[in-house]
Amino acid sequence: MTLPMEPPVGTRVGLAMRDLAAAFATSSSALRRLTSLAPLSDQEIAALYDAERVRHRFAAHREIMSEGTPVREASILLSGWACRVRQFSDGRRQILSLLLPGDLIGMCRQRDPLAVTMVYALTDVSLCPAPDAPPRSGLAEAYAVSGALEEAYLFRQIARLGRLSAYERIIDWLLEIRDRLAEAGLVDSDRLPMPLTQEALADTLGLTSVHVNRTLQTLRREKLIEWRGGVVQLLDPARLVTSLDYQPVSVTKADRASERSPAY
Amino acid sequence: MTLPMEPPVGTRVGLAMRDLAAAFATSSSALRRLTSLAPLSDQEIAALYDAERVRHRFAAHREIMSEGTPVREASILLSGWACRVRQFSDGRRQILSLLLPGDLIGMCRQRDPLAVTMVYALTDVSLCPAPDAPPRSGLAEAYAVSGALEEAYLFRQIARLGRLSAYERIIDWLLEIRDRLAEAGLVDSDRLPMPLTQEALADTLGLTSVHVNRTLQTLRREKLIEWRGGVVQLLDPARLVTSLDYQPVSVTKADRASERSPAY
DNA sequence: CGCGTTCTTGACTGCTTTCAAAGATGGTGG
DNA sequence: CCACCATCTTTGAAAGCAGTCAAGAACGCG
Numbered sequence: 098m099t100l101p102m103e104p105p106v107g108t109r110v111g112l113a114m115r116d117l118a119a120a121f122a123t124s125s126s127a128l129r130r131l132t133s134l135a136p137l138s139d140q141e142i143a144a145l146y147d148a149e150r151v152r153h154r155f156a157a158h159r160e161i162m163s164e165g166t167p168v169r170e171a172s173i174l175l176s177g178w179a180c181r182v183r184q185f186s187d188g189r190r191q192i193l194s195l196l197l198p199g200d201l202i203g204m205c206r207q208r209d210p211l212a213v214t215m216v217y218a219l220t221d222v223s224l225c226p227a228p229d230a231p232p233r234s235g236l237a238e239a240y241a242v243s244g245a246l247e248e249a250y251l252f253r254q255i256a257r258l259g260r261l262s263a264y265e266r267i268i269d270w271l272l273e274i275r276d277r278l279a280e281a282g283l284v285d286s287d288r289l290p291m292p293l294t295q296e297a298l299a300d301t302l303g304l305t306s307v308h309v310n311r312t313l314q315t316l317r318r319e320k321l322i323e324w325r326g327g328v329v330q331l332l333d334p335a336r337l338v339t340s341l342d343y344q345p346v347s348v349t350k351a352d353r354a355s356e357r358s359p360a361y
Numbered sequence: 362m363t364l365p366m367e368p369p370v371g372t373r374v375g376l377a378m379r380d381l382a383a384a385f386a387t388s389s390s391a392l393r394r395l396t397s398l399a400p401l402s403d404q405e406i407a408a409l410y411d412a413e414r415v416r417h418r419f420a421a422h423r424e425i426m427s428e429g430t431p432v433r434e435a436s437i438l439l440s441g442w443a444c445r446v447r448q449f450s451d452g453r454r455q456i457l458s459l460l461l462p463g464d465l466i467g468m469c470r471q472r473d474p475l476a477v478t479m480v481y482a483l484t485d486v487s488l489c490p491a492p493d494a495p496p497r498s499g500l501a502e503a504y505a506v507s508g509a510l511e512e513a514y515l516f517r518q519i520a521r522l523g524r525l526s527a528y529e530r531i532i533d534w535l536l537e538i539r540d541r542l543a544e545a546g547l548v549d550s551d552r553l554p555m556p557l558t559q560e561a562l563a564d565t566l567g568l569t570s571v572h573v574n575r576t577l578q579t580l581r582r583e584k585l586i587e588w589r590g591g592v593v594q595l596l597d598p599a600r601l602v603t604s605l606d607y608q609p610v611s612v613t614k615a616d617r618a619s620e621r622s623p624a625y
Numbered sequence: 626c627g628c629g630t631t632c633t634t635g636a637c638t639g640c641t642t643t644c645a646a647a648g649a650t651g652g653t654g655g
Numbered sequence: 656c657c658a659c660c661a662t663c664t665t666t667g668a669a670a671g672c673a674g675t676c677a678a679g680a681a682c683g684c685g
Contacts, residue, residue, distance in 0.1 A: 135471075167614065183520040186606055191523040193516045206505035207399075209614035213513040232496060241470035249477040251515045252457045256447040258522035259455040259567030263641075294663065303523030308641055310665060326650095342450055350431065350473035527673070558631065572673055574633060 125149060126281035127175045130199025133280055134246075135238035144228040144236070149175060151225050155218040162203065162216035170226050171204040177222035178292055180301075181214040192301040194251060195219075195274070199281045201227060201243050220292045245348035250277075253346070258303045263312045265341055266302045271322065272343045275331065287331040291324065389413060390545035391439045394463025397544055398510075399502035408492040408500070413439060415489050419482040426467065426480035434490050435468040441486030442556055444565075445478040456565040458515060459483075459538070463545045465491060465507050484556045509612035514541075517610070522567045527576045529605055530566045535586065536607045539595065551595040555588065 128145055131137070137145075152175065155161050161179060162168070179196040193214055196202060202216060204227065230236035253273060257266050271289075278284045295313070296306040304312075316322045321337060323330040331337060392409055395401070401409075416439065419425050425443060426432070443460040457478055460466060466480060468491065494500035517537060521530050535553075542548045559577070560570040568576075580586045585601060587594040595601060 165611075181516065183516065183524075185520075185524065189524045191520045193519045205509060205612075207502060207509050207613050208505075210509065211612055211614060211616075213509070213610060213612060214516050238471060241472075245469060245471050245474065245477070248512070248515070251512070251519065252445065252447065252478050254519055255457045255515065255522060256449075256455040258519060259564075260447075260449065260453045296663080300523075305642055306664085307643080307666090311641095314665085346477060347429075348469075348475055348477060349471050350475060352475075560631080569674055570632085571634090571675080575673095578633085 125175065126283055127173050127199040130281040131173070131239050131243070134242040135235050137235040137239065141228075141234065141236045145173075148173070148228045149225045153224045155179075155222045155224070157218055157220045157222075159218045160215060161218055161222070161224070162212045164212055164215045166212050168203045168205055168210040168212050172202045172224040173227050174198055174200045174202060175223045175225055178219040179222050180217055180219055180297075182217050182300075183214060190300045191303065192297065194247070194254065195277075195301065197274075197277050197281065198283065200247070201240060204240060204244060219297060242348060242352070246346065249346040249348055261341070263302070263304050263308055264315065266304070267298075267309070267312055267316065268321075268337050269341055269343060270298075270302060271329065271331065272334070272337055275334070276345050287334050289329045289331075290327060291329040292327055389439065390547055391437050391463040394545040395437070395503050395507070398506040399499050401499040401503065405492075405498065405500045409437075412437070412492045413489045417488045419443075419486045419488070421482055421484045421486075423482045424479060425482055425486070425488070426476045428476055428479045430476050432467045432469055432474040432476050436466045436488040437491050438462055438464045438466060439487045439489055442483040443486050444481055444483055444561075446481050446564075447478060454564045455567065456561065458511070458518065459541075459565065461538075461541050461545065462547065464511070465504060468504060468508060483561060506612060506616070510610060513610040513612060525605070527566070527568050527572055528579065530568070531562075531573070531576055531580065532585075532601050533605055533607060534562075534566060535593065535595065536598070536601055539598070540609050551598050553593045553595075554591060555593040556591055 125146075128142070128149070131145060132142065153172070155177075157177075174196050176198055179202070181193040181196070183191045183193055185191075196216070202224065203210075203212070227240070228236065230240055250273065253269075257269050261269060274291075275284055275287065275289055278289050283290060293301070294306075295309045298304075299306040299309045302309065313322075313324060317324070320332055322332060337343070389410075392406070392413070395409060396406065417436070419441075421441075438460050440462055443466070445457040445460070447455045447457055449455075460480070466488065467474075467476070491504070492500065494504055514537065517533075521533050525533060538555075539548055539551065539553055542553050547554060557565070558570075559573045562568075563570040563573045566573065577586075577588060581588070584596055586596060601607070
């Protein structure tokens with residue numbers, strides 16, 4: 098079966114909903130992630146599919162949202178990598194969190210929300226508006242789970258910056274990115290797309306690019322990773338995991354259940 | 362006028378609602394903070410006042426919530442300081458965020474939520490259940506704003522750990538704590554209650570207690586702060602603010618408006 | 626007053642940064 | 656197809672911020 102690469106225009110709730118749902122879930126990495134967060138109805142999946150028709154594109158290095166600016170509408174990140182950044186007046190820069198395909202941007206519950214951080218495109222990026230989710234719907238649940246995960250990743254980032262060495266930070270971060278990309282179906286046998294420069298990684302991990310470079314070389318020398326041409330290959334994920342007793346986050350009971358017995 | 366120190370039992374929506382509201386807002390620091398986040402109706406204030414009758418107390422150094430455990434109900438922190446912590450297997454410890462009077466704990470939107478981090482009482486602490494907030498109510502708005510602020514503080518913490526020196530981290534942190542305590546009415550002319558040990562502060566700022574100690578001495582020598590007997594006095598807040606162009610967070614348009622022209 | 630916790634101090638180590646410059650890489654246009 | 660340029664990666668030497676270890680002083684509580 099050939100999967101649609103771009104959503105055909107004008108598709109609505111149709112005949113073979115079930116097949117469509119399956120197709121969507123594997124064709125769009127964003128859709129794939131969102132459908133994995135909570136059970137969605139066929140209508141909801143169709144709504145997401147529909148929403149993807151409207152695309153906002155941003156070139157790499159463009160500002161998607163600026164600090165202190167009103168947040169208009171919530172978006173879904175369809176493709177590419179973005180991040181939240183804090184820029185200091187003296188040139189220092191800290192990447193606060195990464196935004197990967199399927200992540201939500203600008204999902205605020207208060208009225209007249211202002212962006213608390215700049216959002217910046219690390220690569221070419223495309224967004225679509227996030228469909229409204231009525232209270233207690235499956236989509237609302239998916240949004241809630243996504244929000245809880247985002248918070249959990251912020252906590253991980255704090256612990257990483259506060260207490261891990263450069264060597265540990267890189268390993269811990271790679272494992273987290275692997276898990277997050279895997280949710281969107283973007284990881285194949287521990288090979289992950291890695292569009293970041295070492296400088297961007299340094300800004301993420303609170304290091305200098307020089308030290309990131311040296312530490313990566315250590316990891317390569319130890320045959321733990323390969324990193325060439327925008328792709329990282331984890332050579333011994335098990336050893337990486339045990340070396341810092343890394344554990345994936347889970348924010349709901351259902352989530353933890355699915356970890357014990359993976360769906361696939 | 363004498364303010365009630367403990368909420369009298371059985372009070373409901375009464376005669377002099379306006380006066381009551383004013384009294385509550387100054388009597389309970391938690392109530393004071395929540396009422397400042399969004400306009401609340403008299404009924405909502407009464408509900409909060411009512412909720413405070415049920416108190417869960419935790420002694421200092423007790424675990425309030427443990428990682429991976431189901432979150433039963435949302436609570437309001439009435440008094441004392443708590444924190445979210447990540448404990449590493451080798452003894453390292455990172456305090457992820459501080460929980461101050463008026464902060465919400467365990468406010469989750471997803472079903473069957475699990476605690477993502479341990480919550481730990483830094484001092485004796487008392488909590489009460491957070492009243493339910495119907496959608497679009499003032500209370501829901503207050504909860505939403507509180508959640509957005511919490512997220513903003515996590516971003517600040519990440520930037521702090523990633524890119525500031527020990528000296529800068531302490532200043533930045535002190536200013537943030539001042540602002541947060543001020544919302545709850547707990548700051549008087551830049552004197553803040555400071556129940557943390559230098560070790561706890563080290564675990565918050567990703568440093569060692571020895572280095573925190575030395576850095577505090579520098580700040581004292583420079584006549585920037587005093588810290589004695591559980592109280593910190595900021596001696597020159599303006600200089601502290603400009604030294605790292607510190608700016609308070611605002612998460613809504615209304616919020617920013619009130620900064621320009623303070624309500625009191 | 627006595628004991629445990631917290632704070633303070635010194636000497637030494639080391640991880641990470643800084644500064645600078647040389648290679649590698651990839652995309653573009655002639 | 657190759658030269659060229661900008662960006663990114665790699666390397667070296669030296670300095671500095673923060674950590675470690677250890678022990679003594681001060682503080683606060685019962």
